[in-house]
Amino acid sequence: MTALLTFPKGGVHPPAAKELTASLAIEVMPVPDELEIILGQHIGAPCTPTVAAKDEVKEGQVIGEVVKGLGVPLHAPVTGVVKGLGQSAHPMRVSVPSLLLATNHEAAPASYSRRDWRQFGKDELLKMVHRAGIIGIGGAGFPSHVKLNPPPDNPVDTLIINGAECEPYITADHRQMLEASAEIVEGAQIILKILGIENCWIGIENNKPDAIAAMGKAARESSGPGRITVAPLKVKYPQGSEKQLIHALTGRKVPAFALPSAVGVVVHNVGTTKAIHDAVALGKPLYEKVLTVSGRGIARPANLLVKVGTRVSDLVAYLGGVKPELAKVVMGGPMMGFAVSTLEVPVTKTTSSVLFLTEDEIDTTPHSPCIRCGWCLEACPMGLEPKEVAIHVEAGRAQDTAKFGVFECFECGCCAYVCPAKRPLVQFIRLAKMKAKK
Numbered sequence: 001m002t003a004l005l006t007f008p009k010g011g012v013h014p015p016a017a018k019e020l021t022a023s024l025a026i027e028v029m030p031v032p033d034e035l036e037i038i039l040g041q042h043i044g045a046p047c048t049p050t051v052a053a054k055d056e057v058k059e060g061q062v063i064g065e066v067v068k069g070l071g072v073p074l075h076a077p078v079t080g081v082v083k084g085l086g087q088s089a090h091p092m093r094v095s096v097p098s099l100l101l102a103t104n105h106e107a108a109p110a111s112y113s114r115r116d117w118r119q120f121g122k123d124e125l126l127k128m129v130h131r132a133g134i135i136g137i138g139g140a141g142f143p144s145h146v147k148l149n150p151p152p153d154n155p156v157d158t159l160i161i162n163g164a165e166c167e168p169y170i171t172a173d174h175r176q177m178l179e180a181s182a183e184i185v186e187g188a189q190i191i192l193k194i195l196g197i198e199n200c201w202i203g204i205e206n207n208k209p210d211a212i213a214a215m216g217k218a219a220r221e222s223s224g225p226g227r228i229t230v231a232p233l234k235v236k237y238p239q240g241s242e243k244q245l246i247h248a249l250t251g252r253k254v255p256a257f258a259l260p261s262a263v264g265v266v267v268h269n270v271g272t273t274k275a276i277h278d279a280v281a282l283g284k285p286l287y288e289k290v291l292t293v294s295g296r297g298i299a300r301p302a303n304l305l306v307k308v309g310t311r312v313s314d315l316v317a318y319l320g321g322v323k324p325e326l327a328k329v330v331m332g333g334p335m336m337g338f339a340v341s342t343l344e345v346p347v348t349k350t351t352s353s354v355l356f357l358t359e360d361e362i363d364t365t366p367h368s369p370c371i372r373c374g375w376c377l378e379a380c381p382m383g384l385e386p387k388e389v390a391i392h393v394e395a396g397r398a399q400d401t402a403k404f405g406v407f408e409c410f411e412c413g414c415c416a417y418v419c420p421a422k423r424p425l426v427q428f429i430r431l432a433k434m435k436a437k438k
Contacts, residue, residue, distance in 0.1 A: 004206055006234035007244035010381035012414045014168050014237055014335065016207060017361075020294045020301045021171045026179055028305045029318055031078055035101045035309030036088050036346040037063070042141040044070030049099055053084040059110040060285050063099060072133045072143050077287040077307035079107035089345045091331040091338035098346070101309065112282040117190055118224075125194050125280055132279030133286045133349075138162065138173070138240075138269025141350045144276065147268070148194050150261035156195055159226075160249055160267045161188050163204040163211065164233055164240030167333030170353045172290045173270045175303045177204070177211040181218035184270050187277030189224035195266060200228045201249045202270075207235045237335065238412040242267050244381050256408050286349060293319060297326030297356035306347055312354055313343040328362050330355040335413040367422040376415035376425055382408055386415035390428035398435035406432045 040046030047064030057063055057076040064074030080103045088098035117125065130145035150156050161184070165173040177184065188200050202219070204212050212232055219228040231249055233239050243254045245267065252263040260267050268276070271290065278284040287308050294301040299320030306315070312329070316322055330337040331345060331354055347354075376386040384405035392401050406429055415425040 004232055004234035005203070005248045006236050006239060007247045007381060009383055010379050010414060011236040011238065011244075012379050012417050013235070014417060016235075017168045017294070018171050018174070018207070020169065020296075021292050021303055022174060024171075024175070024301070024303050026175050026290055026303045026305050029310070029315070031103050031105070031307055032310055032314040033103055033105075034083070035077055035080075035103065035307055036311055037074065037077070037099045037101060037309035038088055038090065038346060038348055039064055039074065039097045039099060041074065041308070041348045041350065042071055042135040042143055044143060046097065047071065047074045049085060051082050051099070053082055055082045056080075057082060057101070059107070060287065070143060070146065072130060072135055072145070073285075075133055075285040075287045076101060077309055078103045079110075080104045089340070089342050091340050091345060110284075112278075112284045114281055115283065117280045118193070122194050122196065125190065128280050128283075129194075129276055132275070132284070134272065134275050134279055135286070135349055136269060137271045137275060137286070137289060137349050138352065139350065144268070144272060147266060148191065150259075150266065154259075154261040155264060156261055156266050157197055157199060157264045158250060158266075159188065159191055159195060159197060159200040160245060160265060161200065161202040161270055161273050162240055162242070162245055162267055163202055163208075163215065163270045164245060165208070166205060166235075166237045166240040167335055167352075169294045169355055170292045170333050171294075172292045172303055172352060174208050174211050176274055176290055177208070177270055178214050180274055181214040182222070183277045184215070184273050185218040185222045185228060186224065186281060187273035187275075188228055189222065189226055190276055190280050191266070191268060191273065192226040198226045200226050202228065202230045203233050203239075203245055203249055204230060205235050205239055206232045238381060238414065241381065241410060241412060243410075289347070289349060289351070291347065291351050292353040293356070294353065295356035296358045296361060297323050299323060308347060308349055310347045311343065312340070312345050312347070315347075315354060316343060322356055323358070325358040325360075326356055327359045327364075328357045330357060335417065336411060363422065365422045367424060369421065370423060371421050373420060375418045375420065379414040379418045381412065381414060382410070384409055386425040386429060389432050390423055390425050393428045393432050393435070398432040401432045401436060406436065
């Protein structure tokens, strides 16, 4: 049997916990009465509102534009009335500017029809992706039209579609690969045309054999340009990290502080690829997304298609409430997500999951001093020194941590996961970055 592809350094094997939702088809959640739409949903400058209080807007209408700097437009997820501008709770930045939209439940939903995208050139396709507000919805929120237009001095020859979904609990990408495999493959073909290349890999962890089969079938049956190959990957976290995935599939190592285009690769998540299909083939902007709601603290786990701006409290109400043993709510996965202290946090384009975890699913053991075991060094997929960063932060020397690779860390959490002293190493690293930047 051929060995499964993986990255060579570090990594961990946390319990998958995907059985809670892996078999649950995507449900369309009813639209709440109000949506709270954060104006800064991408890396770069936040949007400036193009509407004011009491304005009527239609589903898919532009309601925010980036006036200066890197970014993409923001669209109304529903037809309704703007109630006003304000501040929203945010899992990382405490509070951020937002727009409140009251839903008109009587309005007919927007309809979109297919168009022949093959007749358009690269520049026109890039404009469609930009105008639709597409960003990397699997993680950082980098504007997709920028990623799809790499600098001329970094010629690209390979596209990688990331279907690894290595974080525990999350099954949103898994379900999309099963239920929208043809659209994802067509989205990959659109990207290949924009990049002007022919080689595409779709990397999927081997614990999703049904997704591997579905995507392989869709790739074989597609009639578009390019060579699309589905590659089973070894189950190891963080297999879905960009640099680790590139190394696993191509053997190329992305240098520190460099983008994948430096080694001739562009990477897109399967959800982003589906959104690019919708934008180009249907003319539909990105204003709704699939996310997983899971954990043993929610009455009913589910994979949901929700409007951007839906509050977590509305998710809870739709799924029957929380259980008494709920201990923590996490936006994102258990390894890289952020705990939140309120349910009044809105879903953004990059929200992959909301987890409702009980005491049995989290470890609340107090941490102790570093015992110098070296486990975090072995687990780190980037070959960094998490223990030294943490020790320096505790000593008030965060500004001296760059030499230990703190700015190369992508905060996967492997170090904190393996630490026998239960030290919050990834949180120390985040604190070191904040203090060093100041």
